[in-house]
Amino acid sequence: MTLWLERHVPKLVLAPSFAAILLFVYGFIAWTGWISLTKSRLMPKYDIEGVQQYTRLFDAPRWDVAMNNLYIFGALFIVIAMVLGLLLAILLDQKIRTEGVLRTIYLYPMALSMIVTGTAWKWILNPGLGLEKVVQGWGFENFKFDWLVNPDYAIYTIVIAAVWQSSGFVMALFLAGLRSVDSEIIKAAQVDGIPTTRIYTAIIIPSMAPIFLSAFIVLSHLAIKSFDLVIAMTNGGPGYATDLPATYMYAMAFSRGDLGQAASSAMIMMLVVFTIVVPYLYSELRTRND
Amino acid sequence: MTDLSATQGAARPWGKIALRWGLYVLLGLFALYYLVPLFVMVTTSLKSLDEIRSGSLIALPRDVTFDAWAKAWSGACTGIQCEGLRPYFFNSIAMAIPAVMISTVIGAMNGYVVAQWKFRGANIIFSLLLFGCFIPFQVVLLPMAKMLGVLGMAGTIPGLIMVHVIYGIGFTTLFFRNYYVTIPVELVKAAKIDGAGFFRIFWSIFLPLSLPIIVVSVIWQFTQIWNDFLFGVSFSQAGTQPVTVALNNIVNSTTGVKEYNVDMAAAIIAALPTLLVYVVAGKYFIRGLTAGSVKG
Numbered sequence: 333m334t335l336w337l338e339r340h341v342p343k344l345v346l347a348p349s350f351a352a353i354l355l356f357v358y359g360f361i362a363w364t365g366w367i368s369l370t371k372s373r374l375m376p377k378y379d380i381e382g383v384q385q386y387t388r389l390f391d392a393p394r395w396d397v398a399m400n401n402l403y404i405f406g407a408l409f410i411v412i413a414m415v416l417g418l419l420l421a422i423l424l425d426q427k428i429r430t431e432g433v434l435r436t437i438y439l440y441p442m443a444l445s446m447i448v449t450g451t452a453w454k455w456i457l458n459p460g461l462g463l464e465k466v467v468q469g470w471g472f473e474n475f476k477f478d479w480l481v482n483p484d485y486a487i488y489t490i491v492i493a494a495v496w497q498s499s500g501f502v503m504a505l506f507l508a509g510l511r512s513v514d515s516e517i518i519k520a521a522q523v524d525g526i527p528t529t530r531i532y533t534a535i536i537i538p539s540m541a542p543i544f545l546s547a548f549i550v551l552s553h554l555a556i557k558s559f560d561l562v563i564a565m566t567n568g569g570p571g572y573a574t575d576l577p578a579t580y581m582y583a584m585a586f587s588r589g590d591l592g593q594a595a596s597s598a599m600i601m602m603l604v605v606f607t608i609v610v611p612y613l614y615s616e617l618r619t620r621n622d
Numbered sequence: 623m624t625d626l627s628a629t630q631g632a633a634r635p636w637g638k639i640a641l642r643w644g645l646y647v648l649l650g651l652f653a654l655y656y657l658v659p660l661f662v663m664v665t666t667s668l669k670s671l672d673e674i675r676s677g678s679l680i681a682l683p684r685d686v687t688f689d690a691w692a693k694a695w696s697g698a699c700t701g702i703q704c705e706g707l708r709p710y711f712f713n714s715i716a717m718a719i720p721a722v723m724i725s726t727v728i729g730a731m732n733g734y735v736v737a738q739w740k741f742r743g744a745n746i747i748f749s750l751l752l753f754g755c756f757i758p759f760q761v762v763l764l765p766m767a768k769m770l771g772v773l774g775m776a777g778t779i780p781g782l783i784m785v786h787v788i789y790g791i792g793f794t795t796l797f798f799r800n801y802y803v804t805i806p807v808e809l810v811k812a813a814k815i816d817g818a819g820f821f822r823i824f825w826s827i828f829l830p831l832s833l834p835i836i837v838v839s840v841i842w843q844f845t846q847i848w849n850d851f852l853f854g855v856s857f858s859q860a861g862t863q864p865v866t867v868a869l870n871n872i873v874n875s876t877t878g879v880k881e882y883n884v885d886m887a888a889a890i891i892a893a894l895p896t897l898l899v900y901v902v903a904g905k906y907f908i909r910g911l912t913a914g915s916v917k918g
Contacts (some may be wrong), residue, residue, distance in 0.1 A: 341820045342739035345731050349791055350747050356753040356788045360765040367764065375769070423649055430649075434729045436904055440660075441899035443907065444893050445849035447866045451873050451889040452659045455666065455882055456679065467678045500656065557758050560851040564870055575683045577701050578852075581760045588855065591764060598760040613749070 361602065368540025368595035376591055385596040395597065398575040400619075401487050405553040405576065408491045413551055414544070415500025416495065422532060424503070425510045435507070439500035447498065453493040454480065483573035486566050490574060493561055498554060502547050510536060511541035549612050556604055577601050666900045667887035672884050690883035694891055699707060700871035703860070707888050714895075717779050717864055728787070729794020729839055730832065734824055736795065737802035737895035738810050748799065755792035761813050762789075765782040770857060777859030783836035785857060793846075794839050797910070801835040804830060807834055836905070841903055842910035845896050865892045869874050 337344075369380045389395050392400050420438060424431055441449060459478040467475040479485035513536050521531050559578035566574040568583070575583075577597055585594035658680070666674060667690050668683040677684070696706035736748045766785060768778070775781030805828070813823045854864040863871075869892045873885045900907050 338819060343741055344733045345820075346735045346747060348750065349732050349795070351753050352791070354753055354765070354789055356762065356769075357757060358750070359830070360769075361757065362764040363765040364761050365833050376764075378879055420652060423645060423652075426645060428645070428649065434649055435652055436901075439904070439908065440897065440900055442911065443845060443896045445851065445866050445869075445896070446869050447849075447851050448893040449659075451869065451885060452663050454873070455886065456659060456662055461674065461882070462679055469678050496656070496659065501911055505912055508912055509837065525716060530687075530871045553756060559760075560866070565850070565854075578758070578760055581763075581854075583855075584635060594764060598758070598763070601758040602761045605756060605758050609753075613753060613756070618629060 364598050364602075367591055368599045370592060372591040372595070374589040374591070385592040388599075389593060389596045389600070392593075394572050394575060395580060397572055398577050398580040400595075401574060401576050402556070404487055405491055405494070405558065406552060408488070409494050409549065409555050410551045412491070412495045413499045413502050414547055415553045416499040417547065418506050418537075420499070420508055421502040421506035423557075424507060435504070437504065438503055440503045441497040444497065446558075446560035447564045449497045450491055450561045453489065453496070456563045457489050457492070480566065481570055483570045486570060486574045490558070490561055490565060493565060494554075494558065497561075498551065502551070505543055505547050505550075509540040513539050545612065549609060552608050553605065556601060577604075655767065659785065659829045663722070663886045663890055667694075667883050667890060669883055670753050671879070671881060671883060690881070691887040691891075693881070694872070694884045694887035698872045698881075698888060699875055700863075700868045701860070701875060707865060707868055707872070707891050708867045709861075710863050713779060713858075714865040717782050717786070718844055719846045721783045721790065722840055724783070724837045725790035725794050725843050726836065729790050729796075729797045730836070732791065732795040733798025733800075733802050734828055736799045738805070738828075739806065739820065748795070751792045753792075754789070755796070759789065759852055761877075763852075777857065777862055779862050781823065782853060782857055782864070785853050786843075789853075790843050793842060797835055797839045797842070798829050798832075800826075801832070805831065834909075837903060837906045838910045841899055841906050844899060845907070845910075848896050868892075916917055 366378070366380070367376055369384050370377045371381050371384075372377070424434060426617060437570050457477070457480045459476075459481060460476075464475060464477040467477070479489045517535060518531060521535060526534075535588065560578055560581065561575055562568060562574055562579050568575045568579045572580075577600065581597040581601065584590045584597060594600065661681055665681070665683055666679075668686045668688070670685065670687055670689070674732070694707055696708050698706045700710070734750070736744055755782060770776040770778075770781045770785075774780070774786065784911060809827060810823055813827060818826070848864075849866060850864070851866045851870070854867045855870075858864065858867060860904050872888050
């Protein structure tokens with residue numbers, strides 16, 4: 333008996349987590365998937381009715397806005413954060429004496445809650461007393477900056493805040509990548525008189541391809557999950573101009589009492605994450621096992 | 623090309639110095655970009671409402687007042703209740719500390735098994751755990767709300783602790799697994815020959831080596847849980863909300879005059895614990911951030 337226990341103790345240790353994950357991740361995904369195929373409204377119903385929740389979802393103008401916003405927000409957020417992060421990493425990699433302090437400054441927003449970030453930027457960008465007034469005070473009296481309350485531009489204010497919060501993190505990723513490039517190769521290139529810019533574009537950056545991929549995965553994952561920032565800055569408004577899939581799902585689930593729509597929109601979010609993350613995780617795990 | 627490098631050679635000292643200066647200026651400007659929002663938050667929180675309305679966003683406060691801080695802590699309204707952030711701050715502490723401890727202990731044991739006590743299927747279980755880190759939590763919100771109701775934990779802090787533990791163990795397992803995988807298997811083999819068992823080996827070989835990764839895991843989990851909003855807003859009720867939810871309620875409550883100074887003070891109070899952790903243990907914070915995303 334004790335021998336059996338001794339032999340199986342690793343399995344027994346892992347078992348509760350395994351069971352929990354099976355139920356609370358995979359079981360729950362299945363449950364949401366099931367509900368997305370029913371006519372559930374305020375209360376869950378369990379009779380499968382087909383894909384009508386999805387056709388309703390794709391017909392809903394509000395979902396359309398949410399998906400469009402996700403493309404705009406996601407693309408701008410990922411591209412700007414990556415470019416800024418890479419730039420900062422390269423600048424910091426030039427044997428800067430104050431690197432430690434600067435790195436701390438660039439990265440601290442990552443320690444903040446998105447609600448805090450959103451609150452700060454909402455105040456800074458508010459048209460009456462914020463940035464607009466500052467620039468007007470500098471003598472540009474016709475300066476207008478009302479993006480936060482302008483339905484056509486409000487989504488870009490979310491990008492501004494999100495980039496501010498996450499670009500330091502991308503910098504940290506890239507900096508770690510720059511430092512891990514074989515210094516012998518770089519030294520050899522320097523001895524050969526190859527200019528620094530060329531060393532970066534031809535040797536260092538190409539060798540960081542896996543880090544670009546990691547940064548992309550993490551950022552796109554952040555973009556899809558973005559919820560708090562929108563709630564804090566615009567609450568999805570004006571109207572539903574800054575809705576993202578995450579806020580749409582939340583509104584359907586907790587204020588509109590439309591469980592079917594909530595479930596189907598959550599499943600679409602899941603699908604988007606799947607298509608990005610699964611190939612990545614698969615290749616990661618495979619190379620690790622080799 | 624050769625011509626260029628010849629002229630470059632002649633101008634090198636001056637060009638180099640100018641480049642160096644430009645570099646520092648650029649880095650300084652970026653530092654400003656990251657610091658200005660924090661600066662604005664602090665200065666706004668120290669101004670009176672009159673001064674906010676009449677003065678400039680980026681001006682230093684003329685008369686420093688801590689009234690907004692006092693109100694944010696114990697008087698601001700989060701809806702009908704006007705007790706400030708204080709009760710919610712303690713809710714967050716009561717939620718975060720047990721959730722961090724439990725998820726770290728579970729992660730350490732899981733990581734130890736997956737890295738050093740592989741059995742058939744252990745890798746599949748690890749992959750399933752890892753994948754759980756990446757799901758958008760929206761996909762589990764509805765069934766979790768129902769489950770918490772069934773368990774009688776709806777709207778309670780223990781309920782939130784459970785949720786954070788469950789969706790945190792993927793990450794904590796990853797941290798410990800990646801750390802323990804670097805410890806040579808021969809060590810475990812030798813210990814086994816000496817007659818040490820599973821827990822004995824963990825206790826006397828692995829645990830003493832684990833301090834850095836424990837710090838990483840604790841900091842990661844604490845930051846995640848303290849800053850969480852989605853679970854907090856979905857699974858709490860009046861009185862059990864975490865601080866992020868209360869902050870959002872204060873800032874976005876539509877009743878009365880908008881008190882920007884109180885909003886900013888409240889935001890800083892809500893941010894202080896994680897900022898403090900970052901300042902004290904930034905190195906470990908960064909390690910946690912990059913642990914899951916850099917191949918290694």
